[in-house]
Amino acid sequence: MAEGDRADRLLTSMVERLAQTGLVKRRGRQRTDSTHVLAAVRRLDRIELVGETLRAALEEVAAADEDWISALVTDEWARRYGRPVRYERLPKETSERKQYALTVGEDGMRLFQALLAPDAPARLRRLPKVEVMRQVWVQQYWYDEHGDLCWRGPKQTRDRLSRRHSPLRSTTADASDGRPDPASARVPWSSVEIVSPHDPQARFSHKPGKAEWVGYKDHQTETCDSGLPNVIVHVATTPAPEQDIDALERIHSDLAAHNLAPAEHLVDGGYTSPAAIHRARTEYGIDLLGPVRLPPRSRALPGFNKEDFHPNWNERTLTCPNGATSPPWKPTLADGQPRLSVLFPRAVCRACDDRPQCTGNVDGKGRHVLLLPQPLQEIQNRVRKEQKTKPWQNRYAMRAGCEATVSETVHTHGLRNCRYRGTAKTHAQHVLTAAGTNIIRLSQYHDDARSTDPQRGQATRFQHLCQQLSDGTRTRHS
Numbered sequence: 128m129a130e131g132d133r134a135d136r137l138l139t140s141m142v143e144r145l146a147q148t149g150l151v152k153r154r155g156r157q158r159t160d161s162t163h164v165l166a167a168v169r170r171l172d173r174i175e176l177v178g179e180t181l182r183a184a185l186e187e188v189a190a191a192d193e194d195w196i197s198a199l200v201t202d203e204w205a206r207r208y209g210r211p212v213r214y215e216r217l218p219k220e221t222s223e224r225k226q227y228a229l230t231v232g233e234d235g236m237r238l239f240q241a242l243l244a245p246d247a248p249a250r251l252r253r254l255p256k257v258e259v260m261r262q263v264w265v266q267q268y269w270y271d272e273h274g275d276l277c278w279r280g281p282k283q284t285r286d287r288l289s290r291r292h293s294p295l296r297s298t299t300a301d302a303s304d305g306r307p308d309p310a311s312a313r314v315p316w317s318s319v320e321i322v323s324p325h326d327p328q329a330r331f332s333h334k335p336g337k338a339e340w341v342g343y344k345d346h347q348t349e350t351c352d353s354g355l356p357n358v359i360v361h362v363a364t365t366p367a368p369e370q371d372i373d374a375l376e377r378i379h380s381d382l383a384a385h386n387l388a389p390a391e392h393l394v395d396g397g398y399t400s401p402a403a404i405h406r407a408r409t410e411y412g413i414d415l416l417g418p419v420r421l422p423p424r425s426r427a428l429p430g431f432n433k434e435d436f437h438p439n440w441n442e443r444t445l446t447c448p449n450g451a452t453s454p455p456w457k458p459t460l461a462d463g464q465p466r467l468s469v470l471f472p473r474a475v476c477r478a479c480d481d482r483p484q485c486t487g488n489v490d491g492k493g494r495h496v497l498l499l500p501q502p503l504q505e506i507q508n509r510v511r512k513e514q515k516t517k518p519w520q521n522r523y524a525m526r527a528g529c530e531a532t533v534s535e536t537v538h539t540h541g542l543r544n545c546r547y548r549g550t551a552k553t554h555a556q557h558v559l560t561a562a563g564t565n566i567i568r569l570s571q572y573h574d575d576a577r578s579t580d581p582q583r584g585q586a587t588r589f590q591h592l593c594q595q596l597s598d599g600t601r602t603r604h605s
């Protein structure tokens with residue numbers, strides 16, 4: 128089930144069959160939500176990680192060629208790696224812990240040198256845990272200009288999409304020998320940092336104020352057409368730190384490939400942006416319904432927002448609510464994305480009574496506005512206005528039901544904890560959970576439909592009574 132797209136094909140076959148019988152509506156309405164999934168591994172701190180990674184590699188090498196490894200093993204190695212490396216058995220003092228990490232690093236390098244020797248069996252170098260160890264050593268250690276093994280510093284920045292292509296890290300490397308300078312010799316961001324040798328694809332992530340975990344994310348997409356059962360039609364398993372919005376393109380392309388793309392897709396703010404709404408509409412014909420982010424400073428500055436300004440796309444100017452028109456805007460980049468930079472003249476803004484609320488600065492500069500490219504800016508303006516209205520909120524209310532589905536799969540079917548290790552097997556678990564949830568729902572659907580929907584079956588006695596009272600064929604006894 129974990130090979131290739133076998134698990135996905137199982138769910139797709141089920142949904143196809145349901146679509147043929149009319150229980151799933153093509154081009155209907157769907158909703159998506161995600162939840163965090165805990166890997167089936169113990170959470171390790173960095174020092175436990177390197178010790179446990181070396182121990183796991185030694186175990187695998189010993190199982191493959193006991194005679195070869197026996198020449199390397201010392202009494203110290205037997206003491207350090209003879210049993211699982213656990214936090215409570217490690218040194219407590221900071222300096223001793225750092226020394227322990229360096230000792231493990233040196234031991235690991237001795238193992239690598241032995242494995243790379245010409246007379247070492249080549250198959251040992253290709254063992255999976257040895258490869259994991261190689262990657263962990265690259266991520267946790269580095270050699271300084273004196274040739275000394277050093278422990279990398281903790282990470283400083285989160286793996287924001289906008290920083291993935293940032294040139295800052297590469298420019299800090301010394302061009303002469305390719306070594307990073309000590310200030311940038313840090314562990315990599317969470318999207319690439321291995322946190323357990325026993326599940327090298329599991330990643331660390333956290334939702335501020337909600338959850339902190341090592342593992343994956345599960346995205347569930349289900350139908351939500353009135354009068355029909357809610358069927359999970361798509362499941363995506365992603366690394367824990369990946370943003371929800373990064374999974375959207377895959378969900379849409381998979382659904383479109385099987386002719387299951389919805390006409391309307393309800394999602395929370397984590398999946399929406401003007402660009403995502405635009406792409407869903409133009410590439411897949413999907414109306415993506417979800418709130419777009421409000422301006423980050425809108426609470427602190429209750430003055431004029433970007434939507435209150437009127438762009439003239441032909442003249443490339445912006446007119447503010449007080450009637451001042453900007454000079455032509457200039458193209459620029461923000462987080463690597465194209466933007467239009469508009470700066471109102473200082474003299475105009477200084478003379479304006481609304482300047483403190485509008486510009487938010489005290490140094491007398493003019494108002495600065497960053498516009499998106501025209502189609503995206505129009506979407507942002509439209510959705511920010513619409514999402515405050517009652518009709519939009521009524522239409523969007525249907526999305527909340529997806530949280531009940533997540534809760535059902537987590538609390539009833541054990542989705543929160545991985546039963547297997549690795550993305551492929553974890554995904555197979557998620558798909559099988561979704562398929563099982565569908566079967567349970569469908570088995571209950573006909574009972575529900577018979578008891579609640581007179582169009583689909585015989586009305587119950589109570590429904591029949593209510594109907595008679597409402598149409599006047601029966602009178603109430605006093």
Ligand code: SF4
Binds near residue numbers: 476480485493
């Ligand atoms: S501060 Fe400048 S941009 Fe803002 S309303 Fe006044 S004139 Fe217009």
